[in-house]
Amino acid sequence: MADGRGVWVVLLLLALAVAAGGCSPAARRQPPPTLNVRGSDTMLHLARVWAEAYAAVDREVQVAVAGGGSGVGIAGLLDGAVDVALASRPLSAEEQAAAAARGLAFSEAVVGLDAIAVVVHPDNYLGDLSLAELRSLFTGRITRWSALGGPNVAVTVVSRPSGSGTARYFQAVVLGRHEFTPRAMQLPSSQAVAEAVAAAPGGIGYLDLVHARAGGDRIKILGLALLPGGEPVLPSAAAVRQGRYPLSRPLYLYTRSDDDRAARFVAFARSSEGQQLLTQAGYIAVR
């Protein structure tokens, strides 16, 4: 009886060995190649939506999506670790120089528009600010809300770290040559900014419109006026497309120019299906 079982075990092992030997390397299924999509936290949700739909379009690749900030995505594209960089700002001069030094050519595609919303705690009864007032708040020149006719509480400035495309855009457009106050908290995500402003009665922060709207009534979105005394405009798809809202920007996908697989993903993002998904996800379509 014991012997009989031993024979069966030997036969099973032999069968397994034959089966394994029969699989020549060529016949073995290769795992699908991975398309690494990484960068802007603003675009992270959008990229995940696209990646899910893209699985039905191109079964040959597996799309891996990660955040970290526009700078992280572009740095990865330079090093070859990323195939499609999500960027909420154009390439900086240093990044262009780094690409040139490595002999790389990048393709740039605008795939959508975004508004950066300025948000405060709902208890703050100010409804709008001018860009000049915004600059005074974020450079730390104004430290109490009462200086702007608001409640008598200290200003808590909530910002993003330097790797964030949103932070770079905000600095370029609102602060100009000036720097963020060192008192500004540099929080890792749009979500964290919303949470911090919702918690701090004197809080002010900036984040993409999708996340700002997701914050509901725990944060308040301010209208912005380009010039002091000007007409304040609330962020909306219409205001962004008409160019009336001062803090709106294009969203980019960067790829290596010689990468066809990545180019197909970009083409899908720009297709009518891709743009429809973008609108459904709360972003603003280019057209």
Added chain:
Amino acid sequence: MAGAVRLAAASVVGALGLLTLFLLREGAAVWVQVGPGHFLLGQEWAPLAAPPRLGIRPLLLGSALVGALAAVVAVGLGLLAAIYLAEEAPPRLAGLAAPLIALLAATPSVVMGFLGLQVVAPLVQRLGGAPTGQSALAAAVVVGVMALPTVVALGQDALRAVPMSLREASLALGADRLHTLTRAVLPAAAPGLAAAAVLGLGRVVGETMVVLMLAGNAPQAPASPLDPVATLPAVIAAEMGETVRGSTHQAALFAMGLVLLAVTWALYTVAGWLGLGGGGQGRP
């Protein structure tokens, strides 16, 4: 056999040496171009300003503040707990506590950070009046709790190493238990307890995740424990991904790594002097 052992020992020293050389080389641009004085004592950390300002003084102060506050929590609570578990607690209770303390040591720091964000930060906001609760104090409380197991375990070892005859002699002379503890046992265990405290501090200085999640990350010289601060490891972690390879910003982050390494070494060396030995019995 002896050769293999010697080789293994040499590889540890070699790894440490290579690590130092690597950090020195990658950070060289900063030590040369910015200079140690401007780098270590510079008032402003604004790596993307034009021109970049690469002073890490606010980050050193942030690290020092979080470290000091966490040490108060870890050493204060930890040594008292160690004294109780080693001297007073019934053996069964002490036996029950040991695996629980190990479990606390094994809790992933991101979980501790999440707990801190949900519980400690709101508490600091309500009780202390910090605007969002994310502050040096909130980070320090959580990091201090994370360092507790190190202090408790090493502190217990130090107390158990005190010979029983010392206690018996003290009691035989008519001293009560409190007197025996404070006058006989604690002085005998003092070097080991101090080493436990310093090694606990070593655990605190390098903690990254919790600080990144809880300290508020504002690169300012803190004026109070309720201010948001940025620390060396948190800034390295937050900014390393985006730096362009070969840039001064990246070199500055490597140079910060070297500073952090030096501080940690200094702490372990002090622990070694104090008696317990950072290398021998030390559990980081």
